[in-house]
Amino acid sequence: MTQHPGKPAGLSDPHELDLFEFARSGRQAAGVVRVSQLPRMLNEVPAEAPDRDTGFTWQAEGSTQPELQDDGTEGPQPYLRLAIHGAAWLECQRCMTPYSQAFNVDATYRIVSTEGEAEEFPLDEDEVEVIVGSRQFDLIDLIEEELLLSLPLVPKHEVCPEVHESLVSGAAGAEGAGDEAALDEAGEGEEPERPNPFAALESLKRGEPGDKKH
Numbered sequence: 751m752t753q754h755p756g757k758p759a760g761l762s763d764p765h766e767l768d769l770f771e772f773a774r775s776g777r778q779a780a781g782v783v784r785v786s787q788l789p790r791m792l793n794e795v796p797a798e799a800p801d802r803d804t805g806f807t808w809q810a811e812g813s814t815q816p817e818l819q820d821d822g823t824e825g826p827q828p829y830l831r832l833a834i835h836g837a838a839w840l841e842c843q844r845c846m847t848p849y850s851q852a853f854n855v856d857a858t859y860r861i862v863s864t865e866g867e868a869e870e871f872p873l874d875e876d877e878v879e880v881i882v883g884s885r886q887f888d889l890i891d892l893i894e895e896e897l898l899l900s901l902p903l904v905p906k907h908e909v910c911p912e913v914h915e916s917l918v919s920g921a922a923g924a925e926g927a928g929d930e931a932a933l934d935e936a937g938e939g940e941e942p943e944r945p946n947p948f949a950a951l952e953s954l955k956r957g958e959p960g961d962k963k964h
């Protein structure tokens with residue numbers, strides 16, 4: 751078998767990946783997937799988004815680790831590492847306008863052969879997820895799954911543009927124009943911040959006037 755350096759060897763179609771072989775051979779692959787290829791993600795993108803078809807770059811890497819198998823012998827346990835980076839437009843639940851949400855996923859999966867095996871695996875292992883591998887594994891589907899899991903619980907701008915005062919709930923001093931901190935739902939932002947001595951020291955070091963944003 752000839753290997754072409756620079757080409758993602760063995761990755762013909764990320765929709766039909768031999769995941770066991772991918773892991774066993776320690777292969778790597780990378781690509782770009784667009785929101786238009788991910789119907790469930792596309793559902794989350796509001797119609798008035800400036801760009802409904804943003805892209806995500808992804809990198810996948812297979813590996814094995816010697817582990818005790820079910821039959822009591824030590825064997826190579828297949829693993830997959832998957833990284834996804836990109837952004838999609840979502841609807842801000844505070845001001846109901848679209849905003850660009852960044853996605854940064856870095857996940858490691860233990861690849862098992864059957865659903866039963868997956869259920870046996872203790873779920874409190876929070877660093878490693880379990881997936882059922884196959885010889886025609888849909889990597890794009892896994893990428894979509896990860897993106898959906900990474901959706902913010904309440905999608906919203908960090909700071910909404912032109913928030914109407916009526917939307918700023920419970921902030922008595924909301925008319926204090928320019929006081930972005932008043933948007934803080936806890937209302938603590940209303941009190942003038944006491945300068946943190948360390949922050950003051952920091953700004954002295956940087957020669958800046960007191961920095962409020964932190």
Ligand SMILES: [Zn+2]
Binds near residue numbers: 845907909
């Ligand atoms: Zn907003």
